[in-house]
Amino acid sequence: MKRRKVDLAQAPADIARGVDERYQVATPLRAILNKVFPDHWSFLLGEIALFSFIVLLLTGTFLTLFFDPSMKEVVYNGSYTSLRGVPMSAAYESAMNLSFDVRGGLFLRQMHHWAALLFVAAIVVHMARTFFTGAFRKPREANWAIGVTLFLLGFLEGFTGYSLPDDGLSGTGLRIASAIMLSIPVAGTWISAAVFGGEYPGDLIIGRFYIAHVLLIPAILLALIAVHVGLVFKQKHTQWPGPMRTNTNVVGERMFPRYVMKQGGFFMSVFGVIALMAGLFQINPIWLFGPYSAANVSSASQPDWYVMFMDGLLRVMPNWQIYLGPYSIPPLFWPAVVGLGALTTVPMFYPFIEARRHKDKAIHNLLQRPRDNPERTAIGAMAFAFFIWATLMGGNDVIADKFHISLNAMTWSGRIGLLVLPPLAYFVAFRVCLGLQMHDREVLAHGVETGIIRRLPSGQFVEVHQPLGPTDDHGHPIPIEYGGWVVPKKMNRVGALAPAIKGFFFPVETPPEAPVSPGMPPVTGPDDREEITSGH
Amino acid sequence: MTTTHDGGNGGSQPPVDLSDPRLSRFDIVKEGLRRDDIEIVTYESQFPGVNSKAEKRVVRNIAILLIISGLAGLAFVVFYIVWPWEFKLGDTKSDYFTPILGVSLAIALFGLGLAILAWAKKLLPHEVLIQHRHDGGATPDEQLLTGQTMVYVAEELGVQRRPLLKGAIAIGLAPLGIAAAAPLIGGLIKNPHKPENGQNPPLFRTGFDPVANNGQLVRLTRDDGTPVRPEDVSTGGQMTVFPGIPGGATNEYADSPTLLIHLRPEDALVAREHADADARNKGSMFGDYVAYSKVCTHAGCPASLYEQQTQRLLCPCHQSQFMVTRNAQPIFGPATRRLPMLPLEVDSEGFFVAKSDFKDTVGPDFWERP
Ligand code: HEM
Ligand code: FES
Numbered sequence: 001m002k003r004r005k006v007d008l009a010q011a012p013a014d015i016a017r018g019v020d021e022r023y024q025v026a027t028p029l030r031a032i033l034n035k036v037f038p039d040h041w042s043f044l045l046g047e048i049a050l051f052s053f054i055v056l057l058l059t060g061t062f063l064t065l066f067f068d069p070s071m072k073e074v075v076y077n078g079s080y081t082s083l084r085g086v087p088m089s090a091a092y093e094s095a096m097n098l099s100f101d102v103r104g105g106l107f108l109r110q111m112h113h114w115a116a117l118l119f120v121a122a123i124v125v126h127m128a129r130t131f132f133t134g135a136f137r138k139p140r141e142a143n144w145a146i147g148v149t150l151f152l153l154g155f156l157e158g159f160t161g162y163s164l165p166d167d168g169l170s171g172t173g174l175r176i177a178s179a180i181m182l183s184i185p186v187a188g189t190w191i192s193a194a195v196f197g198g199e200y201p202g203d204l205i206i207g208r209f210y211i212a213h214v215l216l217i218p219a220i221l222l223a224l225i226a227v228h229v230g231l232v233f234k235q236k237h238t239q240w241p242g243p244m245r246t247n248t249n250v251v252g253e254r255m256f257p258r259y260v261m262k263q264g265g266f267f268m269s270v271f272g273v274i275a276l277m278a279g280l281f282q283i284n285p286i287w288l289f290g291p292y293s294a295a296n297v298s299s300a301s302q303p304d305w306y307v308m309f310m311d312g313l314l315r316v317m318p319n320w321q322i323y324l325g326p327y328s329i330p331p332l333f334w335p336a337v338v339g340l341g342a343l344t345t346v347p348m349f350y351p352f353i354e355a356r357r358h359k360d361k362a363i364h365n366l367l368q369r370p371r372d373n374p375e376r377t378a379i380g381a382m383a384f385a386f387f388i389w390a391t392l393m394g395g396n397d398v399i400a401d402k403f404h405i406s407l408n409a410m411t412w413s414g415r416i417g418l419l420v421l422p423p424l425a426y427f428v429a430f431r432v433c434l435g436l437q438m439h440d441r442e443v444l445a446h447g448v449e450t451g452i453i454r455r456l457p458s459g460q461f462v463e464v465h466q467p468l469g470p471t472d473d474h475g476h477p478i479p480i481e482y483g484g485w486v487v488p489k490k491m492n493r494v495g496a497l498a499p500a501i502k503g504f505f506f507p508v509e510t511p512p513e514a515p516v517s518p519g520m521p522p523v524t525g526p527d528d529r530e531e532i533t534s535g536h
Numbered sequence: 537m538t539t540t541h542d543g544g545n546g547g548s549q550p551p552v553d554l555s556d557p558r559l560s561r562f563d564i565v566k567e568g569l570r571r572d573d574i575e576i577v578t579y580e581s582q583f584p585g586v587n588s589k590a591e592k593r594v595v596r597n598i599a600i601l602l603i604i605s606g607l608a609g610l611a612f613v614v615f616y617i618v619w620p621w622e623f624k625l626g627d628t629k630s631d632y633f634t635p636i637l638g639v640s641l642a643i644a645l646f647g648l649g650l651a652i653l654a655w656a657k658k659l660l661p662h663e664v665l666i667q668h669r670h671d672g673g674a675t676p677d678e679q680l681l682t683g684q685t686m687v688y689v690a691e692e693l694g695v696q697r698r699p700l701l702k703g704a705i706a707i708g709l710a711p712l713g714i715a716a717a718a719p720l721i722g723g724l725i726k727n728p729h730k731p732e733n734g735q736n737p738p739l740f741r742t743g744f745d746p747v748a749n750n751g752q753l754v755r756l757t758r759d760d761g762t763p764v765r766p767e768d769v770s771t772g773g774q775m776t777v778f779p780g781i782p783g784g785a786t787n788e789y790a791d792s793p794t795l796l797i798h799l800r801p802e803d804a805l806v807a808r809e810h811a812d813a814d815a816r817n818k819g820s821m822f823g824d825y826v827a828y829s830k831v832c833t834h835a836g837c838p839a840s841l842y843e844q845q846t847q848r849l850l851c852p853c854h855q856s857q858f859m860v861t862r863n864a865q866p867i868f869g870p871a872t873r874r875l876p877m878l879p880l881e882v883d884s885e886g887f888f889v890a891k892s893d894f895k896d897t898v899g900p901d902f903w904e905r906p
Contacts, residue, residue: 034572036667073786079623087786100623104616107637139671171787172837176853179835179900188902189739193728199738200836201787236669244577250667251577258663261656268649272642279638295759295776295785295793295830297838297852314835314870315854321872321901330901331870332835363671397855407855408868 037259038239038252042129044266046232049122051270052115053225059112060214066102068094069164069210071203080287088166088291091206095165095286111278116161118274120154120306127151131350131380133367135238137360141351143231146224152344153221155306160213162304165284166206171292173303174201176314183332201294238367241484247365308394309387313339316393316414347383371440372484374433381429382422389417440487444468445479450491466491549575569665578664594658598651605647612640740906742829743779743789744878745893753881753889755780756796756827763887766825769798774842776830777888791898793830793838794878795849796888797860800824803847807861811877816895817863822880822888828864829878829898832856834871836900849875873901 020026070090076083078093079100088096098105127147130136136144159177163170178200181192197204236250245251253259277283290296303311313335322329354376355361370377392399393414400410447465454464467477468488552559552567559567569576583591621633673679695702728739735747744754755763757780769775774797778785784792799807804824811817811826820826828849832839837853842860848867849858856869864875876896883889897905 030568031572034569034574034667036574036665081625103621104633104637107634110634110638172853175790175836182900182902185903189728189904190725193726194724197724198726199728199791201790236667244664244666248669248671250669251664252667253663254574254665258656258660261652261660265649265652265654265656268645268652272645272649275638275645276642277638279635279642292787293759294787294790295778295838295840297840311854317870319856319866319870319872326906327903328901328905329903331872332900365669365671397852407850411855411869 033254033256035233035255036250036252037255038237038245038250039259039262040240042133043237045122045126045129047263047266048270049119049126050225050229051267052119052122052274053221054267055115055271055274056112056119057218057222059108059115060218062108063098063112064214066094066098066105067091067164067210069207071166071201071206083287083290086291089206091164091166092286092291095167099287107278110281110283111274113283114277114281115274116158117283117304117306118270118277120151120158120304123147123151123154124306128380128384132370132377133238134364134373134376135367136351137364138351138355139235139363140231140238141355143228143235144351145348146228146231148344148348150221150224150228153217153224155344157213157217157221158304158306160209160217162284162307163209164206164213165286166292167286168289168292168296169284169286169303171201171294172297173307174205174292175294180332180336183330184337185327185329185333236365238365241366245366247363250365302395302398305391309390310336310340310394312390312393312396312414315396316390316411316418318415366484369484369486371433371436374430374437377433378426378430382426385425386418386422389414389421393418439489440482443487443489444482445477447477448489448491573668573670575666576663577666579661580663581661582658591659594654598654598659601647601651601654605644605651608640608643608647612637612644615640738791740897742893742898743781743784743792744794744890746890749779749781753883753891754784755883756794756880756888756890757784759785761785764796765886766798766823766882766888769796769825771798771824772800772844773798776838776840777827779890791829791831794827795830795840795842796825796827797842798825799847799861800844803861810862814863817877820877820879820891820895822882825880825888826860827878827880827890828858828860828875829894830875831899832871833866833873833875833899833901834869839875 016026068090072090073087074090074093076086076088076093076096078084078097080096083096095109098109100106130144130147159173163174163177178192178196181195182188184191192200195205195208196202197208239245239250239252242251302308314332317331317335320331320334370380393410396410396414397407399405400407447467450464450466452464453461455461465477469478469480471477549570551570552563554564554567566576615633615636619633619636620629623630674682690696695705727737729737731737735741735745741748746753748754756777757763759776759778761780761784763780764775764777774795777794777796779789779792781789783789801824804821804826807826808821811821812819830838830840832851832853834851834854834856837851839849839851839856839858841850841852842848843850847860849860849864850856851858851869851871854870856871857867858864858871858875859867863877866872866874874896876894876898878894879891881889881891
């Protein structure tokens, strides 16, 4: 028998050729390997949401192996002695068993919950960054709208999950949810009856929420996240203005290997943070709340943080009931149905509203610094002031208790604050933006303050300014045009001083590049600097 | 290796002949980049030379991080297997099981994450590349071709020219769509107003309704089902009571929990005065005892914090406050409606019973509440 000679070195090339002949992948594959990604820390916020979503899928799948979404009444007989002999739903019992009788179950439960909190937090901060930098402008309006939908779905996913263990807190949350449905005019009682399968609480709701929580909502989330990230990929990420960066290019590094490795390393770190929190910080200790009973509520029980704004709005809403003959609309309807509805739909249209107002049909791939669009920044500040204040009011009883303020005074300040603070935030943010803009322009015109004080022959003291660009014949700096990017304002930002902080585990060998504006000549070395003595 | 250009796009460079044997692999990569419209601005090693000391140090650090990660991962598995994890009350070793898992897994993940990050950021060559975006759609020609093709497809179907088909589609397909939705919606719909077993619909009824108890008045019981006598509640005291029927204290009767309060005589005087002045609550108190639904009329939380000094009942959910001596009228917070009063009586054996069901609808408000 004759041995065939195999050239091992040629094997990969042969295989690759064979694959390409069948699937025509060579060109698109190379385009993916070579794709250029811009980089900035703020672009990682969306990634945190993505990575915590992956952790949610992994840990959640583990939980389903043990959780029993049934409202059948059972008597507890597990390891947690204080609740032995207590009647409870099978759902609560299985969540208890997950915490006490499944090895490592509590760890995974806590990981799932912490990942959920991080997920929604990352969505909100990511949303803020896309908003304040104008990343939602044409051509990314659809991705913004998908993002808003993702927030709403994340909220619902979190709420359904919170309800599943059927403990004291989740039952109270469900009760309020049922009341919110009841408050809808005309159809309220019908909607609540449809969702709960009759009178609250019935014995179907956990099963229904379960299928929504583990199948329906995650499937939609997964699909939308795929489209969301796919669009970022297709449309290419926005970038900050800077040297060489234009509206028609992307300046950065190739997807493989550097970008993907950085993403992978970052994923592991996010995963690590979640694991650490899950190990060290207790979350949702359902055994302390006990099984749900309609007659009991532990005071100072707070929902998960992203539901607190809703709770806060319910608390500060005055008791205005609208009567229409024999019918009425309870005050609950306004914050919970109209409010939440508006909060999750109106922002979807913001990109179109802004483009309309400024008759802006251009494509924007360069981000804007928040200060450069004071109006938008002020609107964002207003929205966040509202959200944060409402969230704080969701804990107004705790605040009142801690600081010995009367609850009534707290509620009143909540009401007044909700009306006064957002416009105030608008005004302050607007002024701050203008101030920052002015300072930027000043530095560009006159140079960086050096901290060196010089005495003029006349006896007058002036501070020496280091011009950022060339100077004219009299040593006066020639004004530089603003490039939409950070203006160096400290001497070490123009390379005059070594970086203040050394590297993390070995010294930084090269000083960081000073960010410079486009159209600005590179910063010159220390030798050709000259002192100007004339001050301004 | 450093290449530097001043502007222009990748396409402006001349193509290279790939069959040229003198091309290095990097030259070939560069040609690929050029064809993908990418230009290299900077591509340089972060180290002064091959195998420099600095490079070796970075490599060593990464290796250490990977080994730490591996050790921590191993520790996770070992602790998972050997640590006594079964829960016992009190301070036991099992309390440390979850923290140990968390810390060891976190170290393993951080180690791996930092190793990869250091590899990418400190070891790989520093690179800056420029890629063109090609925004703004295809050429007008392309747009025209696709647009016209779509219009032509519509014309081929010819729905516009054939009105009969248009109508037939509507008439023929709409029912099918409805048929698909019908089971989903129909299965979920439950008429909240439909009487059940010949009784009031549950929307307007609680466990205290005698009809559900074979016409007998329902006793007030504790959560363990034992009935309550007036002397069981001390002056100024309160007790949560449930209907004394099978399952009366379970969530099946989530609207039934009631707060039985034994008022101090002077408060009771005021309370009775107000109750008797009200058509619905008239005669509902028993002596100095009054009973209100515990289900908050705002959003249904148990309004359970009774302040004896001020005679207020506070709901912990959104801080609605109800005046116990004034028919539980809301005096602060988002609730708009008073808590319904349960008419009280004592039966021949000396136990509390409800004279009838609540006369107002219990629980959160809704559109058609009578
Ligand atoms: C499920 C939650 C979400 C996930 C997993 C997610 C993920 C991502 C990722 C990985 C990116 C690219 C990196 C970055 O720019 O941060 C991105 C970009 C983007 N996201 Fe999200 N996101 C989520 C929610 C949202 C929300 C709530 C909004 C806004 C309402 C939003 C709007 C955008 C926009 C406009 C971009 C394009 C940004 C650009 O190109 O500069 N996303 N998202
Ligand atoms: S449920 Fe009682 S105040 Fe809202």
